[in-house]
Amino acid sequence: MIDIHSHILPAIDDGSRNLEMTLKMLEESYKQGITDIAATPHFYISKDNTESFLKKRNNAYDAVCKETAGRNDLPNIYLGAEVYFFNGISHYDGLEELCINNSRYMLLEMPFNKWSNKVLAEIENIIFDRKIIPIIAHIERYIDFQNGTDNINNLFSLEVIIQANASYINYMFSRRKAIKWIDNNIIQILGSDAHNMDSRAPNLGKAYDIIRKKLGESAVSRINDFGKEILNI
Numbered sequence: 054m055i056d057i058h059s060h061i062l063p064a065i066d067d068g069s070r071n072l073e074m075t076l077k078m079l080e081e082s083y084k085q086g087i088t089d090i091a092a093t094p095h096f097y098i099s100k101d102n103t104e105s106f107l108k109k110r111n112n113a114y115d116a117v118c119k120e121t122a123g124r125n126d127l128p129n130i131y132l133g134a135e136v137y138f139f140n141g142i143s144h145y146d147g148l149e150e151l152c153i154n155n156s157r158y159m160l161l162e163m164p165f166n167k168w169s170n171k172v173l174a175e176i177e178n179i180i181f182d183r184k185i186i187p188i189i190a191h192i193e194r195y196i197d198f199q200n201g202t203d204n205i206n207n208l209f210s211l212e213v214i215i216q217a218n219a220s221y222i223n224y225m226f227s228r229r230k231a232i233k234w235i236d237n238n239i240i241q242i243l244g245s246d247a248h249n250m251d252s253r254a255p256n257l258g259k260a261y262d263i264i265r266k267k268l269g270e271s272a273v274s275r276i277n278d279f280g281k282e283i284l285n286i
């Protein structure tokens with residue numbers, strides 16, 4: 054099974070603190086049935102540019118590869134980024150290189166406030182001018198901010214991919230809505246968004262189990278097939 058959103062690379066963002074934690078997160082993911090995982094460290098334009106980010110990310114990845122060489126009991130890792138929205142993002146030169154595994158799919162973290170029309174216009178420009186398909190990270194975390202607006206529906210009407218975190222399905226109180234949105238194919242892809250081994254540990258296996266139980270194997274297959282398309286595997 055596929056995990057399209059994680060912070061498993063060591064010492065690059067607020068995710069895994071070191072190689073040891075990375076190994077534990079990978080082992081736990083694999084135990085839960087995750088075979089392929091996108092490493093998507095945070096990218097903030099206020100702190101970084103693409104060149105320096107890629108250098109840090111690739112170094113962290115190389116260290117993990119060295120440590121795990123010869124092991125076949127861990128998920129395959131694919132490189133990407135979780136790009137935080139910024140004004141002018143649709144004109145930013147380094148965007149293509151931040152896509153997942155050299156695809157045209159880019160994990161995009163939206164602002165945690167009420168979006169202006171300008172924000173949605175930038176998303177449209179990313180799609181039409183740059184031919185990049187945004188994967189909207191953890192949709193569930195923006196909904197309350199958009200109360201009283203049509204922003205969520207307007208976002209859904211664009212050619213974006215909607216990602217939810219496993220916790221949205223795992224939490225009893227949000228499960229019903231999450232399952233409904235998966236059933237309606239509004240939520241198309243899932244991620245653990247795992248950051249560590251305690252407060253935000255790998256938890257996607259449980260979410261896939263719930264989906265299997267509520268919607269059947271076909272729903273799990275649909276999500277995974279789409280994950281494979283994004284990762285180009």
Ligand SMILES: [Fe+2]
Nearest residue numbers: 058060135246
């Ligand atoms: Fe994240």
